[in-house]
Amino acid sequence: MVVTLGYWDVRGLAHAIRLLLEHTETPYEERQYSLGPAPNFDPSDWTNEKEKLGLDFPNLPYLIDGSTKLTQSNAILRYIARKHNMCGETEEEKLRVDMLENQVMDLRLSFIRLCNNPDFLTFVDFVAYDVLDQQRMFVPDCPELQGNLGQFLQRFEALEKIGAYMRSGRFMKTPIFWRTAQWCNKKE
Ligand SMILES: N[C@@H](CCC(=O)N[C@@H](CS)C(=O)NCC(=O)O)C(=O)O
Numbered sequence: 685m686v687v688t689l690g691y692w693d694v695r696g697l698a699h700a701i702r703l704l705l706e707h708t709e710t711p712y713e714e715r716q717y718s719l720g721p722a723p724n725f726d727p728s729d730w731t732n733e734k735e736k737l738g739l740d741f742p743n744l745p746y747l748i749d750g751s752t753k754l755t756q757s758n759a760i761l762r763y764i765a766r767k768h769n770m771c772g773e774t775e776e777e778k779l780r781v782d783m784l785e786n787q788v789m790d791l792r793l794s795f796i797r798l799c800n801n802p803d804f805l806t807f808v809d810f811v812a813y814d815v816l817d818q819q820r821m822f823v824p825d826c827p828e829l830q831g832n833l834g835q836f837l838q839r840f841e842a843l844e845k846i847g848a849y850m851r852s853g854r855f856m857k858t859p860i861f862w863r864t865a866q867w868c869n870k871k872e
Pocket of ligand 1: 696
């Protein structure tokens with residue numbers, strides 16, 4: 685029988701479940717829910733169904749396998765893993781598996797908190813921008829500064845207050861160094 689995995693249309697807490705379903709060749713289909721557009725991010729695609737699925741503790745992800753309906757991502761993983769003898773064999777293995785399950789969840793949760801923190805930009809980004817911008821001025825075609833790092837520089841320059849400063853008369857692009865230096869020692 686085909687099981688149904690319900691989750692948002694992102695990796696989130698469902699991705700490990702998707703990987704395990706694929707690895708164990710479990711036939712499954714997905715019900716992917718979408719958030720509405722900004723600024724409201726309307727969740728009604730999910731909330732309209734949330735209480736109608738017969739889940740004891742309605743949440744995402746959920747897994748429906750015939751009359752078995754479950755939520756809680758780790759419970760879902762464990763349900764699939766038990767069927768395939770993937771929970772450890774000995775008591776020692778099982779307790780290490782349980783410990784790691786929760787340790788990895790702690791790591792996941794702290795990463796989620798980090799990525800959702802509105803103060804994601806730390807002072808290190810300012811230092812990194814300054815140093816990388818100097819490298820870019822020194823070697824404008826530097827391939828390492830075209831990919832991720834190039835995008836970082838663009839995002840930083842697009843910050844409202846930084847952009848305004850860069851367009852203002854207060855902005856100092858050069859000189860970077862004293863007159864004693866061999867490069868970029870004058871105002872251009
Ligand atoms: N402890 C739960 C957390 C579930 C959870 O927070 N789900 C979020 C997405 S990551 C959600 O949008 N739930 C829908 C809801 O609360 O109605 C698990 O591991 O499955």
